[in-house]
Amino acid sequence: MEIMDMAKLNDSQLNQAAEILTDTLNIGYPTLKDAMEEIKELLIPENTLLAAVEGDEVLGWGGILAPEYDGNVFELHPLAVSEKHQDKGTGRAIVEALEKAAREQGGLTIWLGADDEGEEGETSLADADLYDDLPSKLAEFDPGTHQAGFYVKMGYKIIGVMPDANGPGRPDIFFGKKL
Template sequence: MTVVIRDMHTLTMDSHEQAAHLLHAGFAEHWPDAWPDVDSAMEEVLSLLEEDCICLAALDEEGEIVGWIGGLPEYDGHVFELHPLVVQSDQRGQGIGRLLVLALEDHARQAGANAIMLGTDDQNEMTSLSGVNLYPNVWEHISNIQNYKNHPYSFYQKLGYTIVGVIPDANGPGKPDILMAKSL
C-alpha cells in the first residue's frame, strides 16, 4: 500500500473525526482507558491541532486515514513528546508507523527540537516490567526487560529510541509507564 503523510492541520473536520475513531479503536484492546469513547478521542485530536503541536496523518490511495501521530512541545520546545501514535489494526506491520515516526522527527527537528520522548504503558503484562514490584532495583528490571506480547517498546527501539526510565506504578500497582527518548 502506498501512503502519503499530511499535516492534519490542513485536513477537514471529517478527517479529524476519522482520526478520533481510529484512535479509540486502536487503543481499545490493550489500553481501553486511554480513550474510552470517541468523544474523548476527538478531544485528543483537537488538542493536537493547537498551533505549536505536530499532528500528522498517513492517508491511503483513497484519502482515508490509516494512521496518525501527534507531537507535543516540552521543555520550551527543545523536546517533543510523541503522543499518540496509532495505525489501523489491519495495516500494522507495513511500515506506516515507521513513516509517521520519521515524519514527526523531521517536523520536530525543523521546529528546533533536540530530542523526542515518549511513554508507552504496560497495563496488562505485555513485558517483564508489568505485574511485578520494580522497587528497589528499577534499573535491574529495565536492563533485563523482556517483551512477552509484542509491546510497542520494541518497535521504538528499532527506530533508535532508548529506554531512559520507567514510572513503576503509573497506571496502578504493577502497571508501569516505560519512558523512551531519542536524540535528533
C-alpha cells in the same frame, strides 16, 4: 501513502482518525467522543499532528507536542495506526516524519510514555518490583506484546519508568531518542 498535516484533513478524515484512536488505544479513549475531544485538544498551532493518508483514507496519525526545555525536547503523543495498516511501515513513516519535524524545530530529544496497563501486563516490567534493582530489570527488558517493541526497533531507549502509574504492577515506561 502521503504524510500530511492533520489541520488539512476534512471532517470525515478527522472522524477516521478518531476511530483509529478508539480502536487502537481504547483504554485511554474508549468512545469516539473521547477520541474526538483529544484530537481537537491537540490540534493547536503549538503541536505538530501528522496523518498517513491514502486517497481519502486515514491509515494512522501521530503528533509531537509543543516543545519543552527551551525547545530542546519534544513529546511524541499519540501514535495510532489502524490495525489493518500495522506492520506495513505506516507507523514508521509517521514517526520518522514527526522526528524530522522536531529536528527542524530545533529539537535535540524526542520522548514518549508508554503505559503498561494491560490486565495481564505486557512487558517484563509489569508486576515486577521496580524499586528493587531496577538497572538489572531494564537490562533484561522484554517488550512482550507491548508497543514498546516498535519503539525499540525505531531506536528509542528506556530513559525511565514510573512504577505503579497505572495501578499496582502497571508502570509507565519512558522512551527517548536523540534527534
